Amino acid sequence: MGMSAAKVINLPTMQEAKILAGKEELAEKKVEWVSVIETPVENFVRKNEFVLSTGIGCGHNEEILLEFVKEVYESGASILALATGRHIYDIPNSVVQFAEKKNFVVVELPWEVRFAEVIQNCMDCLNQNQQEELKRSEELQQQLLQLVLLGGDCSDIARFVQKEIGLPVLVADQKGKIKGKAKCSQELLDKWDKYFQKSFSEPSKSDDQQLHPLQKKVEEVVIENTRALKVKIQSSDTNQGWLIVFLSKEKKELKDFEINILEHAVTAAALAFLKDNAIEETEMRLKDDFIWSIANGEIPSKERMLSRGKMLGFNLSLPYVCVIGQLENLKELFKKTKKEFSSYVHWFESMIYYVEEEIVYAGEMVERRILTTVEQDQVVIFLEAEHEKSSQTVNQFLDLVERRLKKLLPGVMLSWGIGQDHDGVFVFHKSYEKAKVALDLGRRQKGAGYRVNYEDTKVNRLLQRLSEDTEVQEVTMTTITPLLAYDEKRQMDLIGTFSAYHRNNGNVSQTARQLNLHRQSLLYRLRKIESLTDLSLVDPDDVFLLDLSIKIWSMGMQPAAYETTYH
Numbered sequence: 116m117g118m119s120a121a122k123v124i125n126l127p128t129m130q131e132a133k134i135l136a137g138k139e140e141l142a143e144k145k146v147e148w149v150s151v152i153e154t155p156v157e158n159f160v161r162k163n164e165f166v167l168s169t170g171i172g173c174g175h176n177e178e179i180l181l182e183f184v185k186e187v188y189e190s191g192a193s194i195l196a197l198a199t200g201r202h203i204y205d206i207p208n209s210v211v212q213f214a215e216k217k218n219f220v221v222v223e224l225p226w227e228v229r230f231a232e233v234i235q236n237c238m239d240c241l242n243q244n245q246q247e248e249l250k251r252s253e254e255l256q257q258q259l260l261q262l263v264l265l266g267g268d269c270s271d272i273a274r275f276v277q278k279e280i281g282l283p284v285l286v287a288d289q290k291g292k293i294k295g296k297a298k299c300s301q302e303l304l305d306k307w308d309k310y311f312q313k314s315f316s317e318p319s320k321s322d323d324q325q326l327h328p329l330q331k332k333v334e335e336v337v338i339e340n341t342r343a344l345k346v347k348i349q350s351s352d353t354n355q356g357w358l359i360v361f362l363s364k365e366k367k368e369l370k371d372f373e374i375n376i377l378e379h380a381v382t383a384a385a386l387a388f389l390k391d392n393a394i395e396e397t398e399m400r401l402k403d404d405f406i407w408s409i410a411n412g413e414i415p416s417k418e419r420m421l422s423r424g425k426m427l428g429f430n431l432s433l434p435y436v437c438v439i440g441q442l443e444n445l446k447e448l449f450k451k452t453k454k455e456f457s458s459y460v461h462w463f464e465s466m467i468y469y470v471e472e473e474i475v476y477a478g479e480m481v482e483r484r485i486l487t488t489v490e491q492d493q494v495v496i497f498l499e500a501e502h503e504k505s506s507q508t509v510n511q512f513l514d515l516v517e518r519r520l521k522k523l524l525p526g527v528m529l530s531w532g533i534g535q536d537h538d539g540v541f542v543f544h545k546s547y548e549k550a551k552v553a554l555d556l557g558r559r560q561k562g563a564g565y566r567v568n569y570e571d572t573k574v575n576r577l578l579q580r581l582s583e584d585t586e587v588q589e590v591t592m593t594t595i596t597p598l599l600a601y602d603e604k605r606q607m608d609l610i611g612t613f614s615a616y617h618r619n620n621g622n623v624s625q626t627a628r629q630l631n632l633h634r635q636s637l638l639y640r641l642r643k644i645e646s647l648t649d650l651s652l653v654d655p656d657d658v659f660l661l662d663l664s665i666k667i668w669s670m671g672m673q674p675a676a677y678e679t680t681y682h
Contacts, residue, residue, distance in 0.1 A: 117371060118244050120144035120193050120220055123165055126236045132196065133223040135206055136214030144193040144220055147371075149237040151230055154183045162191030165237060167230050170203035177207045184210050188219045195219070196233075200226030252375045255279070259383035269295025269387050276358075276380045280373045282366060286348075286384055287311070288356040294388075303361055306339035333374060344369065346377050348384045355388040402427050406488040410437070410495060412544030420541070429486060433499050436509060437534035437546035439554045440494040440516075442470070443563040444528045451526075463492075469523055470494065477515040483508060495550075497543060506568070509533055513566060530558055531566040552576065559670065575670070582670045594664040597647040609647070610665055612640045617662050621652070 121141035124132060137144075147163040154172040166187050173180040180203065187195050195214075197203055206223055214221040224233075262271055269286040277284045277297035285303070286295040291311035293304065334345045344360040358381050362368070369377070405427055407413075414420045424431040445466070449459050467489050474496060478485035486497040500508045513531060520527055532554025534546035549569040556575045557567030581587050598609045612630065616637075619625045627637045641652055650657035 117145045117147040117163065118240055120146055120165075122146075122240065123194060123237060124222070126233070126240065128228060128232045128236045129222075129224075131225050131228060135211050135221045135223055137218050137220035140218045140220055145370075146193050146237070147241070149234050149241075151234075152187070154179070154186075156183065156186035156190060158190075160187055160190035160192050164190075164192045165194045165196070166192045167196050167198070167224075167233060169198045169201065173203065175204075177209060180207065181209050181213060184213060184219075184221065188214075188217055193220065194222060196222040196224050198224045198226050198228070198230075248372050248375075252372065252379065255376055256379040256382070259379050260386065263383050263386045263390065267387070268391070269384055270297070271295070272380055272383050272387065273297040273358075276360075276376060279376050280360065280369060282363060283361040285359040285361070286356065287359065288388070289354050294356065294391075295384075299361070303341070306341055307359065310336075310338040332378060342367070344377070346381050348381045348388065350385040350389055355385055358384055398427075402429075402486075403488040405429075406486050406495065406497070407490075409543040410497075410547040417541050430484060431543075432540060433484065434501065434505075434540050435486070435497040435543065435546065436500040436505055437543065437550040438496045438498055438509060438513065439532045439547075439550040440496070441530040441532075441554060441558070441563070442492040442494070442527060443530055444526070445492050448524055448526060466524065470520060473519040473523060474516055477512055477519065480515055481508060481512050483512065495547070497546070510566075528564045530554060530563050532557060533566070533568040535569040578666050579670050582667045587667065590660075591664040591667045594648060594650075594661060595668055598644065601643070601647055607640065607643075609640060609644050612637070613644055613652075613661060614665060616641065616652070617658065 119142055123129065123146050124134065124141060134141075145163050146165045148161055149165040149167070150160070151167045152159055153168055153170075160166060168183075168187075170180060170183070173183055184195060197206060199205065206221070211221065213219075259272065259275060262275060273284040273286050273295040274297040283298045283300070283303055284296065285293060285299050285307060287293050287307065291308065293307070296304070332346060334347075336343055336345050338359075338361070342362040344362065346358045346360075348355045348358060358377060360369070360377065405423060409420060409424075409431075414423070421431055445463065446459065449462050452462065471487060471489060471494075474487050474494065475485065478487075478498070483499040485499065488495050498509060498512055517529055520529065532550040532552070534550040534553070553567045553569040553572055556572045556579070557565050560575060561567070582591070595610065598613075601607065602609055612626075615630055616623075616626045619629065623634060623637060623641075627634050630637065632640075644650075644661075645652055648661060650661055652658060
């Protein structure tokens with residue numbers, strides 16, 4: 116809303132007005148309000164106001180009148196019209212000189228000109244301008260929304276706004292990624308990237324108290340020495356990103372109508388973001404379902420697998436190796452940051468999104484195609500791996516993933532299971548099953564936080580297969596149950612003692628040092644093991660039986676088997 120000071124001077128009721136100062140500023144000055152003000156001014160005058168005054172209270176005191184004019188000027192008024200003939204007969208030279216020096220428009224009105232008629236003329240003109248701007252604003256809003264509904268994106272929105280306001284425009288998402296731009300040089304794009312990386316999370320320093328009521332949603336910022344306007348793009352109270360307008364030396368601020376265009380533009384951008392998000396979520400869901408299908412062996416036909424994969428942008432004719440990652444301590448990490456999130460589920464969804472982003476980034480860095488999906492706190496990855504360098508590629512990839520995830524989630528613990536090298540092409544289910552076995556055996560044998568390759572689990576796989584045999588279970592539990600019972604009762608860890616003794620090839624002194632025991636204490640434990648199991652630790656067959664039983668038991672058969680055998 117508003118009109119130029121020149122248009123005000125040309126109003127019918129202003130024909131007898133005499134311009135005393137600021138004539139050259141008439142075209143530039145903007146009038147948005149009109150009021151009658153007398154001394155004292157205080158805070159009754161707004162910016163861009165047309166002020167009418169009779170000068171009452173100033174009398175014939177030139178200093179008081181000059182002070183009054185100064186206060187009106189400092190309040191940001193566009194025009195001051197002084198009525199002469201009653202309280203003021205002549206405008207002093209000191210007032211005119213001050214106004215000329217400040218490029219302040221001061222007008223002399225004859226006493227006979229009624230302020231009410233001047234105000235009515237001004238308000239009629241302002242209202243007409245407002246109606247025209249409102250109509251134009253509604254037309255632009257419809258054009259922007261229609262643009263998005265017809266398939267337009269953020270680049271189309273940026274070009275539309277740039278054409279209307281004549282300044283470079285940029286649209287970025289909440290991660291700072293540019294989604295659309297118009298007339299933005301590479302220098303401006305680089306400045307935005309540096310600004311976002313450095314200060315997007317800092318508290319806003321804008322002062323809403325100094326902004327026009329229509330501009331309170333617009334934040335003025337300095338982006339690497341370039342002034343710009345930043346408007347938040349929101350939908351359902353969620354920040355989707357920002358619309359940025361780079362100001363220039365020629366155009367240092369926007370008009371109210373142009374601010375309205377920005378507000379309409381961010382509404383259209385929010386709609387575009389929602390549309391893009393819906394498409395992206397659908398694509399991700401389809402990709403996740405497909406990856407789980409090939410991992411679980413639900414698509415037996417290679418032709419169908421290739422066809423569906425191609426539709427989703429996957430090249431399945433390459434060799435892949437499956438890697439499964441377990442995020443071990445997410446709930447503990449959540450407790451450290453829960454103040455920033457309403458629930459664990461909310462935090463988890465946010466973190467998993469970034470975890471997938473980091474995995475995709477790592478794949479790009481090692482220049483390998485990847486297929487990845489997440490199920491609860493487990494990440495399934497199919498990584499392109501050449502036969503000759505499969506192991507090297509996988510470890511390089513996981514090193515990068517771990518580095519970036521530990522930076523994203525300080526303190527995170529990761530366990531990895533890797534499918535066998537040289538699995539080949541179209542063996543997704545086979546490689547997935549191997550990675551799952553490697554992860555499970557690794558966590559059982561070593562605990563959390565290790566990286567285990569399927570090729571390195573041969574002994575454990577053999578033991579696991581033995582542990583499934585009923586007769587083997589019976590022999591195993593008959594052998595070690597007395598030790599388990601004694602350990603539970605006396606807290607002596609006889610099983611751990613034997614394992615250390617066997618690892619040290621029966622060397623008593625070395626085992627005692629390793630366990631931090633006196634030699635006699637160790638000998639007492641070894642004799643106790645022999646008496647409880649009725650086995651001799653100098654008989655190779657007995658030692659083999661006891662060692663094999665402990666290893667089979669450690670594969671995870673202890674709960675049920677121990678209960679039935681001992682109790």
